[in-house]
Amino acid sequence: MLPFEHIIIIDKESKVAVYKQIAFSITNAIQRGTLKAGTHLPGSRELAKSLGVHRKTVMAAYDELSAQDWIIITPRKHISVAERIPLLKPRKWSSEPSALPYQHDFHIGFRIIDNGVQKTNTTPNPEIIIDDGCPDVRLSPIDALLRTYRSYTSFKYAIKDANTGTEQGTAKLREELAHYLSETRGLNISASNLLITHGAQMGIFIASRLLLEPGSNIIVGKPNYPSAGRAFEETGAQLIEVRTDEHGINVDDIEAVCKKKKVTAVYVIPHHHYPTTVTLSAERRLKLLELSIRFSFAIIEDDYDYDYHYTTSPYLPLASCKHDGSVIYIGSFSKMLDPSLRIGFMVAPENFITQCVALRKIIDVGGDGYMQNALAALIKNGELKRHVKKAKKCYHQRRDFLDTLLREKLGKYISYTLPSGGMAIWVKLNPEFSVTQLMSHPKLKVTRIDIEHNAFRFGFASMNEKELELAVAFLHAMLD
Amino acid sequence: MLPFEHIIIIDKESKVAVYKQIAFSITNAIQRGTLKAGTHLPGSRELAKSLGVHRKTVMAAYDELSAQDWIIITPRKHISVAERIPLLKPRKWSSEPSALPYQHDFHIGFRIIDNGVQKTNTTPNPEIIIDDGCPDVRLSPIDALLRTYRSYTSFKYAIKDANTGTEQGTAKLREELAHYLSETRGLNISASNLLITHGAQMGIFIASRLLLEPGSNIIVGKPNYPSAGRAFEETGAQLIEVRTDEHGINVDDIEAVCKKKKVTAVYVIPHHHYPTTVTLSAERRLKLLELSIRFSFAIIEDDYDYDYHYTTSPYLPLASCKHDGSVIYIGSFSKMLDPSLRIGFMVAPENFITQCVALRKIIDVGGDGYMQNALAALIKNGELKRHVKKAKKCYHQRRDFLDTLLREKLGKYISYTLPSGGMAIWVKLNPEFSVTQLMSHPKLKVTRIDIEHNAFRFGFASMNEKELELAVAFLHAMLD
Numbered sequence: 034m035l036p037f038e039h040i041i042i043i044d045k046e047s048k049v050a051v052y053k054q055i056a057f058s059i060t061n062a063i064q065r066g067t068l069k070a071g072t073h074l075p076g077s078r079e080l081a082k083s084l085g086v087h088r089k090t091v092m093a094a095y096d097e098l099s100a101q102d103w104i105i106i107t108p109r110k111h112i113s114v115a116e117r118i119p120l121l122k123p124r125k126w127s128s129e130p131s132a133l134p135y136q137h138d139f140h141i142g143f144r145i146i147d148n149g150v151q152k153t154n155t156t157p158n159p160e161i162i163i164d165d166g167c168p169d170v171r172l173s174p175i176d177a178l179l180r181t182y183r184s185y186t187s188f189k190y191a192i193k194d195a196n197t198g199t200e201q202g203t204a205k206l207r208e209e210l211a212h213y214l215s216e217t218r219g220l221n222i223s224a225s226n227l228l229i230t231h232g233a234q235m236g237i238f239i240a241s242r243l244l245l246e247p248g249s250n251i252i253v254g255k256p257n258y259p260s261a262g263r264a265f266e267e268t269g270a271q272l273i274e275v276r277t278d279e280h281g282i283n284v285d286d287i288e289a290v291c292k293k294k295k296v297t298a299v300y301v302i303p304h305h306h307y308p309t310t311v312t313l314s315a316e317r318r319l320k321l322l323e324l325s326i327r328f329s330f331a332i333i334e335d336d337y338d339y340d341y342h343y344t345t346s347p348y349l350p351l352a353s354c355k356h357d358g359s360v361i362y363i364g365s366f367s368k369m370l371d372p373s374l375r376i377g378f379m380v381a382p383e384n385f386i387t388q389c390v391a392l393r394k395i396i397d398v399g400g401d402g403y404m405q406n407a408l409a410a411l412i413k414n415g416e417l418k419r420h421v422k423k424a425k426k427c428y429h430q431r432r433d434f435l436d437t438l439l440r441e442k443l444g445k446y447i448s449y450t451l452p453s454g455g456m457a458i459w460v461k462l463n464p465e466f467s468v469t470q471l472m473s474h475p476k477l478k479v480t481r482i483d484i485e486h487n488a489f490r491f492g493f494a495s496m497n498e499k500e501l502e503l504a505v506a507f508l509h510a511m512l513d
Numbered sequence: 514m515l516p517f518e519h520i521i522i523i524d525k526e527s528k529v530a531v532y533k534q535i536a537f538s539i540t541n542a543i544q545r546g547t548l549k550a551g552t553h554l555p556g557s558r559e560l561a562k563s564l565g566v567h568r569k570t571v572m573a574a575y576d577e578l579s580a581q582d583w584i585i586i587t588p589r590k591h592i593s594v595a596e597r598i599p600l601l602k603p604r605k606w607s608s609e610p611s612a613l614p615y616q617h618d619f620h621i622g623f624r625i626i627d628n629g630v631q632k633t634n635t636t637p638n639p640e641i642i643i644d645d646g647c648p649d650v651r652l653s654p655i656d657a658l659l660r661t662y663r664s665y666t667s668f669k670y671a672i673k674d675a676n677t678g679t680e681q682g683t684a685k686l687r688e689e690l691a692h693y694l695s696e697t698r699g700l701n702i703s704a705s706n707l708l709i710t711h712g713a714q715m716g717i718f719i720a721s722r723l724l725l726e727p728g729s730n731i732i733v734g735k736p737n738y739p740s741a742g743r744a745f746e747e748t749g750a751q752l753i754e755v756r757t758d759e760h761g762i763n764v765d766d767i768e769a770v771c772k773k774k775k776v777t778a779v780y781v782i783p784h785h786h787y788p789t790t791v792t793l794s795a796e797r798r799l800k801l802l803e804l805s806i807r808f809s810f811a812i813i814e815d816d817y818d819y820d821y822h823y824t825t826s827p828y829l830p831l832a833s834c835k836h837d838g839s840v841i842y843i844g845s846f847s848k849m850l851d852p853s854l855r856i857g858f859m860v861a862p863e864n865f866i867t868q869c870v871a872l873r874k875i876i877d878v879g880g881d882g883y884m885q886n887a888l889a890a891l892i893k894n895g896e897l898k899r900h901v902k903k904a905k906k907c908y909h910q911r912r913d914f915l916d917t918l919l920r921e922k923l924g925k926y927i928s929y930t931l932p933s934g935g936m937a938i939w940v941k942l943n944p945e946f947s948v949t950q951l952m953s954h955p956k957l958k959v960t961r962i963d964i965e966h967n968a969f970r971f972g973f974a975s976m977n978e979k980e981l982e983l984a985v986a987f988l989h990a991m992l993d
Binding site: 234243387400 | 582615616623625659662679702711712714718722747777778837853855860862863867868871872874876878879880883884906907
């Protein structure tokens with residue numbers, strides 16, 4: 034009899050279940066050759082005794098090993114190591130050696146989308162990360178979300194159908210979200226006006242593929258949110274940039290363009306413009322809606338951080354105002370909860386949503402139904418609203434704290450307008466300094482730098498006061 | 514003093530934390546008017562005593578209420594209901610009433626992708642669901658995956674940078690997957706040859722947008738996987754169908770087409786073809802690779818269920834054989850673990866992957882970094898391999914069990930060839946029966962029905978023996 038108590042090593046402190054540890058030890062011994070093919074293994078009762086574990090634990094280990102073909106259990110007779118050890122060696126169908134194919138280039142012609150200009154800032158181990166306006170995940174009820182998620186996946190058979198309808202988003206999430214949006218943003222919608230996307234960007238991508246084609250014109254602000262701009266360009270459409278000032282995108286410019294050419298759509302971030310953080314004024318909002326009717330263009334309204342408005346109540350979205358059905362409203366939970374939670378949404382008339390769903394199915398079939406339902410539960414039980422309320426208060430304080438820090442420590446080097454909301458301050462460096470400095474420091478990573486405007490976004494929401502102090506002190510040392 | 518022990522109702526059995534129950538009760542009382550603005554609330558010590566809870570619980574409730582502006586805490590003085598109750602009433606910027614905008618149609622011209630033909634089978638509450646080949650989520654280590662996921666999200670600040678690089682997939686997952694694929698499928702790749710996608714479909718979508726343009730030709734089998742076909746059509750390319758028989762797609766047909774026109778790509782599902790489940794023979798595989806070099810076309814190899822092959826070891830992918838870098842290999846974890854886990858991958862030469870990443874950023878920015886890293890851990894600790902091994906054994910048994918059932922109970926009505934692997938049997942109804950019958954029964958939902966071939970896919974992997982018996986008995990009753 035082999036000394037199984039030496040072959041099988043159990044660490045009761047380990048997080049790995051004991052039966053798995055037993056199974057691992059046995060497969061290791063088989064692979065090392067300590068246990069040969071055909072070797073009889075002790076009965077579960079006997080092995081349990083020598084290892085000092087419960088017999089059921091040993092039985093679980095044997096079941097696992099048998100399921101994996103490592104051992105053969107002959108009921109009422111014996112347990113033995115399988116004659117054919119299960120090695121993962123797929124049969125070769127060709128005797129030719131596998132030439133390292135992926136060391137080659139791809140030899141068929143294909144479109145070049147990135148010719149090297151889009152390289153992101155890839156500082157390997159930055160000490161200071163200044164993001165472009167991300168939420169503080171330490172405040173988010175991610176744990177509650179995942180708890181619910183787990184509870185759904187444990188229903189097992191009942192969820193066989195869980196994936197049905199995820200191309201539009203689960204009915205549960207769309208219903209809860211329709212309530213939520215009408216309550217918080219005055220949107221008069223039903224679940225059929227909603228498409229749940231894989232983040233706000235997918236909403237922009239889908240809308241632009243349906244609206245634009247080579248030769249179409251779309252108006253955007255200057256500067257603009259780069260990822261949206263690239264999605265528009267990808268369709269072959271022409272981007273027409275108009276000015277953006279402290280009241281948002283210039284609607285007179287939009288009118289002037291519309292008088293000269295057919296404009297298919299206008300992309301706006303009324304609340305708060307990316308990257309400059311300005312809010313579109315009430316007057317311009319009304320005018321934009323009028324122009325949309327007069328010149329028959331669609332408005333793509335990107336409202337990624339509606340919830341975070343500090344000085345006044347937020348303006349209601351354009352989509353909640355009187356319009357002729359030409360506003361496509363795009364939002365996201367990434368800014369409310371966690372950037373890694375890739376759930377966004379689009380609100381639009383039903384006939385448009387129907388086509389979006391058809392396109393979405395082709396792009397990636399659909400989203401994660403469990404996660405969507407877990408989010409629906411978070412909305413239903415009020416957790417999301419409570420979280421947003423708390424986060425808003427906290428981010429408001431952080432904005433004000435950063436404002437004080439910037440004035441006191443960096444006043445000589447920079448200028449900015451304090452945004453009325455959002456999660457970032459648009460900081461312009463004085464002409465004697467160059468924002469490219471911020472790109473080269475090995476310990477610093479700044480997500481959004483705009484060389485043309487010598488400016489960067491200082492995301493304050495994700496940092497607490499101590500972290501904000503550190504980041505500002507770091508910048509001060511660099512600029513001084 | 515108000516009777517707080519009656520205003521505040523605590524259910525210690527409830528899953529809602531006690532401090533939250535206290536906070537809810539108080540906000541409810543404020544909203545109902547029981548607690549008026551300015552009303553003083555008892556100190557935490559006093560309230561804790563009258564409710565029979567710990568003082569810290571009451572303090573937590575008060576903190577929550579204060580953060581949400583329901584109450585004002587004046588340190589060392591008193592706690593009172595806020596004068597301005599926080600109502601979620603955004604300021605209206607226009608006095609015009611909000612006209613139900615989304616009841617309208619969308620009035621701007623847009624592309625019609627689905628003209629009504631793609632309607633899926635939407636039986637509301639089917640008793641029997643016959644899917645087209647889904648895994649049995651009851652076997653999947655989803656719980657282990659979510660446990661790891663949760664542990665990542667609880668690192669909090671350390672994960673500020675968690676979203677970096679998710680446009681290609683996290684480095685961790687790509688590294689683990691490169692090992693896994695070389696071990697299990699003979700793919701000689703590194704992490705830079707991998708793009709992590711939101712399911713296999715996204716890989717197909719991205720590859721086709723880079724390769725195809727209006728007027729390009731792509732060859733597909735007939736019948737074909739419909740979602741892939743639609744992704745190709747979306748680019749404006751021409752689909753050329755060639756025959757598929759018991760050895761897979763007909764390579765002589767492919768050769769004949771290539772002699773007549775320029776073919777950009779060939780889409781194959783060598784292992785096992787969807788919907789017919791046939792495996793592409795070794796001889797044809799070699800010929801296909803030769804043709805690819807001779808006629809310079811790309812091969813899009815969709816290998817969605819590689820792991821499930823029962824009678825022999827699986828053929829190695831085309832991508833693992835000698836080729837000139839023209840094979841784009843697409844796989845998914847949806848079939849290994851859970852259809853709701855939307856993680857797939859593409860393997861291709863680095864210069865192609867770079868362009869895929871640029872396009873992917875425009876489509877949806879990136880995936881869920883935590884989930885990707887949780888999956889990487891599942892691969893690293895061997896859990897995924899163990900699971901696949903167990904599942905394979907189980908699905909093999911289910912295939913054989915369904916084979917017996919179909920022969921015994923439905924032999925008179927149907928014909929089929931037992932597939933050597935995969936998760937479904939392609940069942941053809943005899944000509945005297947019509948597959949449309951299966952579409953109309955209110956208690957039955959069949960995911961993939963092919964009217965042209967009078968056939969459907971019978972997914973066996975997701976059902977245990979009892980469920981398979983029920984489904985077959987149901988079909989028997991319908992056809993008899």
